[in-house]
Amino acid sequence: MAGTPIKLGSVLSFCIVLYAVYYRKNDIGDVRLYPMREQLLILESQNQVGSGNFQPKVALGYGACHDIFVNATLLLNHRDLKGEPEHFSEIKSKEELVKSFAYFFKHGAAAERFVSNSKLYDDIVERALKLEGSRWSIGGNAPLMAKRFYMEGWKVLLAGKMSSKLKSYIPKEIKIVGADANEKVKDDIHMILEYKADETFGGLKASRANRYIIHNDLNNPLLSSLERFDEHLPQFNPDLLVISDLRADRLKLVKKQILSQPLETLVHFEMASYVDLELLLHLESKVLPYVDSVGMNEQELTNLHNLLLYGNVSYVADSNPRVATALDQMRKTFQMIRLKNKEHNSNRKVTRIHVHTLAYQAILTVKDSNWKRTAAATAKASLTAHRYVCNAPTISLEKSKLLLDDSFATTTENDNNSRVFLEPTKPVACWDETLDGDKVEICVAPVLICTEAQLTAGAGDNISAAGLVLQIQK
The missing domain is CATH 3.30.1110.20 (Adenosine kinase, small domain)
Structure with a gap:
């Protein structure tokens, strides 16, 4: 890895960290929580999505x-x-x-x-x-990502065959395509x-x-809404196409659908808990080379990293990986997908990777790409993690904790010479690097972890969507 900066912070920031450590040891509470929450909320509020004629549009497939x-x-x-x-x-x-x-x-x-x-x-x-x-x-x-995009002010087209009962869970403003009328x-x-x-x-x-x-799926493995989706995409003309819930037997059609989109439409692939090696190998050749962005949790990151590097599947990973470990895997995954871009002569290159974990959010974007406001997007993803898991619109400090230490290494490869101090008044840490000649920005934000979890399933979908919301320039 080249170009990782040494970010030691100011003497004042270091004193604040020592102060916080002292008070945590005396059981008065983690004094970092309040300033971190306030600064994350400020970043979010200063970066709102457009509305009206400037309302971003997202199309999502496939299945429900x-x-x-x-x-x-x-x-x-x-x-x-x-x-x-x-x-x-x-x-x-x-x-x-x-x-x-x-x-x-x-x-x-x-x-x-x-x-x-x-x-x-x-x-x-x-x-x-x-x-x-x-x-x-x-x-x-x-569907879960679609609802999040809608809540955040986007115009949404969703592909998925579903009954009228299932449709009742979807806001009526979201256009659903997939099943025939009767x-x-x-x-x-x-x-x-x-x-x-x-x-x-x-x-x-x-x-x-x-x-x-x-x-015990019957519909989703067939991606049965794909053809109807294809009919509506040209007229909808989305700013962003999100693909997920994929199965091996129809990936040729998925690839064809991606290739039919104009390059101005950014394409995001949301990973899932795929363990079938045959499917993963199909994804490696038919999907990953043709997308602009990939989102995943720590388990899926390890799985994708091992697939690209070693050709095998990782069935379980550290549920709370070190930041340095996750960042190293992100960098290598980025580089390996870039190789796939070249190998398949793709007109697209991956320019964004988002990894969401229990303790932190990490987003890597290529500088001067179509992805904007990476720091604000990382902050919004962090806030969404707490709100969704606590099933509450506000960030309650009484129901929050931090797992990140006061500093973290940015890589495992250089004996901790490159560390970032976690400043409570500037919780989103961003820095520039150079990876294989590409200048990239990496941002990491701590998650104010919800200590009274109400929801777990769907958290990753909501977090990934929230991270994407602010990155389309409108």
Whole structure:
């Protein structure tokens, strides 16, 4: 890596950090929280999206589903865990389900798995609906991101086949395309098994709040809304095209749809918990070389990094990686996708990567590209993480904590000679680097982590959308 600056901060900032450490040790509370919240809110308020004739437009595909939210440790019995927790790429039996859940639970890692046994899945759904606290909502990357864009003032076109009941969860101002007028649609159902930090499952203890998702999809794997979406895109003429919820068998059509967009329409790909190596290899050749931006969490970053560098899949990753580790993986992923751009003679080059973790947001953008206001976008992503997980519009300091230390290394490669001090009055740290001849800006913002999590599934979609909201210049 070239061009990483040494950012040691001022003597005054260093004194503030020492002051904060002293008071935290005396249990008066983390004094960094208040100034950080205020400065993040100022950055957000100073950067609003346009409206009217200047209202940005986003098109999102493909797919939607019903989500059932349920308490994981109420639904599953730890006594059914026979032997050690174990990873499975596909769930065929109750024993595999319990082992797979326990495998990710003990790491506090998010995961999503296909249940190929339809009767098993139907039985689990029936049992889940009888549990106290279970609830319905709309699911799928595209619909959740669509709702966030709409909330933030964008004009939205959404591709997805869904029933009238499922459409009722979507604001009426969002245009939905996918099903024929009189077509009866049976919605896919995803089950969100949620758990909180420090919750136990037998002898296992979760290191953080997270979720384990299972499904038995029929519509989404077919990307059945793709053709209808294709018909509406030219007239809609979006500023941004977001693609997610992808499956291997129709990626040629997805590639064709991306290639048909004018270069002025920026294309963002939202990663998911893909573990099928064949699908990932298809994504590597048919999607990644043709997008401008990629968004992902820490698990998905490690998975994509390992795929591009080693050609294999990472089933679980550190649920709270060091900033330096994540930034090194971001840089390498950026460079490897750039190689894919050249290998496939793509007219597009990746110019943006957003990684969202429990503790921080990190956005890398190429300088002088079409992506603007990176610092403000990083701040907005951080604030959205707290608001969504707490399910509240305000940032409550009583329900907040910081996991980031007072400084962090920007890379693991130079013996901590390059550190950024986390200044409470300037919480978004940005600096310039040069990667393979490209000048890039990297911004990192701490997350005021919600300590009373109300929602976990869908957090990444809302955070990614919030990060994109401010980066289109309008």
